[in-house]
Amino acid sequence: MICATVDEAIEPIADGIMLAVPREVAGAPMEATRALIRRGVKRLHLVALPTSSLQADLLIGAGAVETLETSAVSLGEFGPAPRFTAAMRAGAIRMLEATCPALHAAFQAAEKGVPFMPLRGIIGSDILKCRPDWRVIDNPFAADDPIVLLPAIKPDVALIHAPLADRDGNVWIGRERELATMAHAAAKTVVTVERLVNGNLLANPVLAAGVLPGFYVETIAVAANGCWPLGVPDTYPADLEHLAEYARLAATEDGFAKYLDEHVHAKRAA
Amino acid sequence: MICATVDEAIEPIADGIMLAVPREVAGAPMEATRALIRRGVKRLHLVALPTSSLQADLLIGAGAVETLETSAVSLGEFGPAPRFTAAMRAGAIRMLEATCPALHAAFQAAEKGVPFMPLRGIIGSDILKCRPDWRVIDNPFAADDPIVLLPAIKPDVALIHAPLADRDGNVWIGRERELATMAHAAAKTVVTVERLVNGNLLANPVLAAGVLPGFYVETIAVAANGCWPLGVPDTYPADLEHLAEYARLAATEDGFAKYLDEHVHAKRAA
Amino acid sequence: MTTFRIEELLVDVVARLIGDARHVAVGNASPIPATAALLARAQGGGRPYVSLLQSRKHNFFTDGGRELFDCAGQGRIDVFFLSGGEIDGEGNINLVGIGDRDRPSVRFPGSFGSAHLYYVVPKVILFRTEHSRRTLVPRVGFVSAPGTSPDNLYRPGGPIALVTNRCVFGFDKTRRRFRLDSVHPGQTIDDVIENTGFDFDRGGIVPQTAPPSPGTLRTLRETVAPELAEVYPQFAAAVFGPTGRA
């Protein structure tokens, strides 16, 4: 379960699967993402819970994404996500529009082993027109009260990054609880961590409160600074200069190809 | 919000409200429960998520409970819960039968602000016959697939106990995540803690992972050893001798009255 | 031949019923199933994962009381144990009570998680040491959870066996009946018939329950007993001696 390399750890992420990744601020596994692009992963159904930034933009630009399911893709203060925007305008990817809490609820449905989850709102939004797979029913507990039902999202693989793991496969995720929900919902979970610790993380009650138990985890590899150029909460910040450079380069096809050559295909010196 | 006494902290728990309490192993607030009985609380709709032991038995024996909603009441290795059993056989309380995950799901429905939550199983159990408020619908996402819908449980007050709180009202609950779900679901949350700490629990990322944020909390009071004779996970064990004595005494009305006199009405010397 | 206690026999029987599994969960106040799960893990070289809900040390859940049920709903719990104040011949279990629902003559603690786990856990092992016409009845007074369900109902799980202090019943899902698989040493088929309130199937020859092997007893007494002492001190001392060793 503990792998020697990130390349080994990402083996469960086959072409054409549904891959779930976390939002950009919760620890986006960028080293593993670059490894997937180097390996040439294809036809992913990428679900970003509930949004994404560089990670989705890189995978889309690299041609790894067939279907994208998320609430938003943006580089935040660095502007629109250029490869996402270009792919959408070219009709190059299938987009499943969503809204953040709908994705959270759909993952919780899978977590609970139920086929759907209800959610307030949404009715009257054009998102519903893009989602024939979402249903509107009358709330059986009230009169004339329409409500949306969201089908469970059961990813083939959840790919996450965390600060710590132990050799029993327990992973310390801290406050980023949706990483646990992703692992509960997914058939398999692939994890990269900043470092491995000795002993069992569950043995310490204070640490245990932030632990994802090992029985949900398929593979783990150490990837120090593994979210670079994005950050890990309370661990290290995003590399703003690099993100600004990405936004500049990725604005054009050629610039993006140059970025891939420099920062993805040429394995970055740590 | 930080109260000088447990009596002050329990003021939001008025007669006739729906009161949610945690399972016996998650930190049952027994000092607050004894204070409620001393105050003579009446007509409670008591919801034990998802089960209870001494706490429910005491409240029932003291005549504080009109309706009980839970999956089981038992003293575990010390046998049946005598006051619960006697009250049931006498038809003295209204019992809403349940099963553990149905209660968890119904609290999660309130947590998410949705009117209901689906759950697998249950169909074919006589529990359904006791719960006209639970509905069976056809899963709209499949053909001929009946599934149960549980209405949200929104308690007026959730009463919980935890090891630590800070003066901003943040409460460290550790692994006992259902305590957070109870607080999210309830209109108000009353908390007793082993001790108050200086500083802000959210400032430390390791502690923060186990914290219930203060904006969910109505009142907090210090109750050292506040779950006695039950235990607090990873903090102190249950007082098995005392529980054995309770089981002996509570077997009869008179014995239970004697127990109340000795251990509830006469405030226990710490 | 090695001597052994009935508890050791039952532990060995249950461990064999567990078979190959990824994750076995055991509820509260179930020392024999807990011991069997730890034995299966010792014999499987660390597999299955064992969650003893009564223990902190052997409980790996960190998402609150709901996680066991969510985990089972995900199909990640392969084996669980249930019992009943009453169990009938169709595998229905009663954890609620007997008689008028509003004024029952007998009241049990309640259904716990049975009305969900019995449906979603592939291998549910029913365990009830007291084997009598009081506990094994023709028809339960209240169905906390049914032994079988109609074909259209989502039900990946259900009972595979009923283990008592007299025998092992297998459960035939299609016939919706128990089948007498083996009788424990010291018991006869007639004892079983006489003390069972429901009809059950049986073949021409019903074998005696195989005794635990010397190797199994050694693993049980030397490896499992000390682990068990942390969770069920009284039971471990009673069965394996004060040091947690026989």
Next chain:
Amino acid sequence: MTTFRIEELLVDVVARLIGDARHVAVGNASPIPATAALLARAQGGGRPYVSLLQSRKHNFFTDGGRELFDCAGQGRIDVFFLSGGEIDGEGNINLVGIGDRDRPSVRFPGSFGSAHLYYVVPKVILFRTEHSRRTLVPRVGFVSAPGTSPDNLYRPGGPIALVTNRCVFGFDKTRRRFRLDSVHPGQTIDDVIENTGFDFDRGGIVPQTAPPSPGTLRTLRETVAPELAEVYPQFAAAVFGPTGRA
């Protein structure tokens, strides 16, 4: 008379719109609403609770990304801020794009949480500094979230106002239209009409937006600016000077 920057005016306007509240949440990349929330807290002596999703220090959620939405669904978030690539006269917002859905001519990032929060948060303040016919349109190209809903739909929340760099519009839920409440210093009603793509109501006399008081400016510059520097360093430096003070 004290001089102030347009950002300080907008912060003051938004803080007054927040009014009395228990919990104000502000999404990412929203420096002016964030500053306004911190100002409201400073003026309210610690109330409202302020959650800045962009910040760790000002973010009290510990149940993952879903907690903001769950909390709003519980009715515990009183004020939230939304914007739009397009906003129309009925308060509909478009965060998705313009043109053919499969090959849009313009693509925005996406709807984020708007299709839930716009319905359940009682006071949603629409904020868009760019006030032009490009952003304030007759009819949005995609409704990420509608300004109003039919009476039978569960909708405790919705827009109360739209704040731009030119004016403040109030929203009339029953008339489903914006109403020009005040025009910022240096702007005229004609400027507003000329640059607004939708029709709106207005009274005979439209006041000028009241400037921030000296006391408010002092609180803003001395108390709020330093707090803001942790969350929006560039913005704080640009508006309040390099030390985070004007």
